[in-house]
């Protein structure tokens with residue numbers, strides 16, 4: 001990232017950490033990791049080291065990690081009606097997702113739309129556990145098991161779902177739980193050995209690794225979805241295609257770095273609180289979404305009456321500050337936030353998301369303050385003229 005810019009959009013993509021860059025460069029001219037010769041075995045070692053590091057981030061077993069091209073591919077693989085257990089088949093007859101999930105989960109993966117139920121959230125963005133419990137109680141297991149997928153932490157608001165309680169509800173119903181931990185991994189501790197979820201979805205570029213790498217992490221080797229990509233037997237047959245070696249090596253290095261930095265979360269929270277204090281000082285009528293719920297330490301999502309988020313985002317950009325408006329997560333398109341809508345707040349002029357990391361500097365926050373002050377002054381000028 002350019003040194004003269006303030007990059008406050010870590011939830012879109014966290015800056016590449018030095019460790020990941022070095023690991024990628026070192027892996028760039030590695031051989032095919034499936035080759036049996038010495039060069040191939042060296043390449044294989046790079047993948048297995050990364051597998052161990054990604055597993056450690058969520059306290060899982062390395063053999064339960066399957067590398068994919070993205071979290072989106074991991075979700076598309078896991079959200080499938082067809083699973084296999086050894087040589088036998090297992091059927092998931094219905095998928096339950098959350099209204100505030102990322103589109104890669106909300107889309108329902110390989111389930112037909114009629115077999116997908118969306119569970120709502122409250123005004124703070126927390127999933128409606130009673131609705132989930134009721135839906136699972138009504139699930140007819142004669143046709144197959146219920147599959148539940150939900151995000152651990154929201155990419156827009158940073159709101160953290162009560163995964164422990166959700167896991168209990170799903171277990172009670174005899175279902176299978178997939179947790180999209182893309183925004184949570186490396187920002188809150190996740191312990192797969194303690195029954196956190198049956199399957200996790202991870203993405204490298206949200207933790208300081210390269211883009212275009214993700215992972216499925218299973219809690220056990222009981223069963224897996226039928227593969228989405230078939231061909232050679234890579235990733236034990238769960239995901240064919242020669243592995244993205246440099247990407248995987250970078251993912252592993254980023255996982256190691258972010259795990260080592262987990263104890264700096266308090267400092268990140270103080271920085272985020274500083275940003276929210278600035279918002280409240282400059283715009284006392286601002287609303288911070290999800291503030292009453294447990295949230296990631298690095299995220300704040302707010303709306304200021306009279307300020308259109310998309311316009312403000314451009315003004316911030318011109319002032320050297322990169323942040324997001326709404327859920328600008330796909331191909332540059334900015335639409336009304338489905339997360340805010342799910343929270344019953346779809347009527348606002350959109351919201352701005354500031355998301356930071358351990359490396360966020362005081363000057364970046366100062367740049368944010370100056371830019372917001374300018375935008376608020378222009379709003380005041382307009383109101384006066386009206």
Ligand code: PLP
Nearest residue numbers: 070071072102155182183203329
């Ligand atoms: N899940 C969440 C919560 C996300 O925020 C994102 C990306 O923004 C994804 C999934 C998709 O990740 P990827 O870019 O690796 O496909």
